[in-house]
Structures are given as C-alpha cells and as structure tokens.
Amino acid sequence: MPEPLRLLQVGAGGMGGVWLRTISDNPDVVLAGLVDLDLDRARVAADEHGYADVPVAASLEELVDRSEADAVIDVTVPAAHPLVSISALSYGLPVLCEKPQAETVRECLRMIAAAEAAGRLLMVSQSRRYLRLGAAFGRQLAELGPIGSLSCEFFKAPHFGGFRERMAEPLLVDMAIHQFDLSRKLIGSEPVSVYCESYNPSWSWFDGNAAASAIFRFADGTRFTFTGSWCALGLETSWNSRWRASASGGTAVWDGDIPPVAELASGEALPAVVADDPEQIAGSLVEFVRAVRTGEPPQSEARSNLMSVAMVESAVRSAATGSRVQIADILEESQAEAISAETDDRILAVLKSWDPRTAWHTAPLGL
Incomplete structure (x- = not known):
C-alpha cells in the first residue's frame, strides 16, 4: 500500500x-x-x-x-x-x-x-459529477444513443442572507455552474453558444436576478435548456435539479433524488444501475x-473545467446584452486580457503559446 x-x-x-x-x-x-x-x-x-x-x-x-x-x-x-x-x-x-x-x-x-x-x-x-444517481442517469443516456435535447429545471427558495442576496446574478454565478458542468458530462460534447434571459420576480428577496432561462447549443448539435429560480415558492425541485433527455433510442428522466427512469423507443424500460461509489x-x-x-x-x-466557467460567463453576457453569445468569443477575449495583464514571465509564455482557435478543443493537458 x-x-x-x-x-x-x-x-x-x-x-x-x-x-x-x-x-x-x-x-x-x-x-x-x-x-x-x-x-x-x-x-x-x-x-x-x-x-x-x-x-x-x-x-x-x-x-x-x-x-x-x-x-x-x-x-x-x-x-x-x-x-x-x-x-x-x-x-x-x-x-x-x-x-x-x-x-x-x-x-x-x-x-x-x-x-x-x-x-x-x-x-x-x-x-x-460524483452523485451515484447522476452517474446512473449518465449510463442510461449512453445506452440511449445520441442526445437531441437535455433539459434541466432548478427551483428552490433559500434565504441565504449575506453576499448571495446582493449579487447581480446570484442564480447564474453562484449556482448554475453545477448544472452547466453536469450537462457537459451527460452530453459528452462541448457548448458552442448560448442565449439567456435573467430576471427578478416581483416577490424576490434578492437584489439581483434570481431567475433565468438559457439555451445552449453544443458542438454535436444537442440543445441544453436550463430554467431555474432561487425564489420559487412551493413544489421545489431537488438541489440536484430535475432532468429530462430525449435521445435517438428513447427518453430518460431524473428528479434528482431517486433513481432515474428510462424508456427505450420500443417501450421497454431501461433499468438504472446505481453503483456504490464515493459521492460529492x-x-x-x-x-x-x-x-x-x-x-x-x-x-x-482545470483545462477541461474551463468550459463550465465559460458557460456561466457567456450566459451572464447574453442576459446583459439580449443577444446570443458565442463561447469562443469569450475564450479569445479572456486570453487576450490575461496576456495583457500578466506580469509573471513563465505564465505569460504559456498564455501566449495557446492558439485560441484550437486550444480548448483538445484533450486535457498531460500530467
């Protein structure tokens, strides 16, 4: 050992x-x-x-x-x-x-x-990424074939107090990265663009936008839709959200708290296989x-995880501008800004070595 x-x-x-x-x-x-x-x-x-x-x-x-x-x-x-x-x-x-x-x-x-x-x-x-039921859902999707659409609903009503209730985009910035990141794992492709609207219901106790809807287009053609609120009174979803996937071979749904359910195009049930792996x-x-x-x-x-952060930043920009945002634009602009601000020569050399057109479409860095 x-x-x-x-x-x-x-x-x-x-x-x-x-x-x-x-x-x-x-x-x-x-x-x-x-x-x-x-x-x-x-x-x-x-x-x-x-x-x-x-x-x-x-x-x-x-x-x-x-x-x-x-x-x-x-x-x-x-x-x-x-x-x-x-x-x-x-x-x-x-x-x-x-x-x-x-x-x-x-x-x-x-x-x-x-x-x-x-x-x-x-x-x-x-x-x-380390939820047993989420992993079971992912295994079902892998058996159902190419995914056409994946949807996620997240509706909770927490009273945090403190900084979250003062943020400009509390739902998108503080919470949605969980759902955005999991969508990448479940779909097995990378996001290309997003259109997002965020807003604050009249009864909200948040200063900023506590609700949002977004639709992402992925490189393989899959659409991922997210809709959620942090001031949803009654009939709350799981903290793990409620999910539905439509694939070439059938459909799978997961409410976030109990084993997912899937049905093949033939009408036959596809059982969930829940492993005993360490969670969270x-x-x-x-x-x-x-x-x-x-x-x-x-x-x-970290290089792979970058795309999840880029999804959040792109959604926030889309909500602010009212237009569809290309995630590649966020990555290229951010690289230019990083190069301009960097003072460490070793880090600067690496930042300059990346081709922004291809750097984020390769396998993770070797260790």
Missing part, C-alpha cells in the same frame, strides 16, 4: 470543515497542515476535527517547507483561488481547488497556465488522489 498523500488545506471556514471531515474519512490522505488568515479559526477547526497535533498558519508559505506536503486543497473563497492555487503550484504541489475555479474565465486561464508552467495537476472539485467531494478527493499517483487526467482537470 502506498503512503497516504500529505495534504495542506487552505481555508478553514464553512466548506473547510466539510473538507476536514472528508479528509479524515479517506485512508489514502492525511492532513499535514491547515492554513487560514484567521489563525484562531484554523486552530479551532483543526482541534474540532481531531487534528490537535496538526500545525496551522496564516499563509501557505509558512507550512510548505516544514509539512513535507504532497498536495494542496484550496477551500478559500473564489476570489482567492488564483492567488492560493498559483502559489501552491509554484512550490511544485498539485492542487485540488473548490468550485468555481475562479470568478472569471481570464483568471481561470492564468491558473491553467500556471499549472502548465509548473508541470503540476490543477483539478477543480465539481461535486455533482468524497468522490472528487478519490479521483484527485488517483490522478496524482497515476498521472491519469481527472474529469475536472
């Missing part, structure tokens, strides 16, 4: 606690250190989760040399992801970063370039460990 990977976790807030529990439940990893700007919070979090002997620090730099870490888990707020992840990569440490990878495509590109310059893995934790961030951590040990690219390697 190989030795457990020694992990440095950066971030001890709300999700930080969830990750600490996940690390403690996985025998293939061990916590080597915990970093948070609030040292008292880091110490309390470490102690509460059984890590009284684990060192804490206010910066990654303080622990890298004395922790003998093998990798970093970045559980900071999205605005801090570029700084933390790029710093870890510069120390030669692979990184598993919480979603969203960054707040903009431009920042994601910088992080991807830093990973390539360092020759280290940067993976994003897209937890809904536990599944993400298992895949990260395997990728670090084997060099096999994980499904949410």
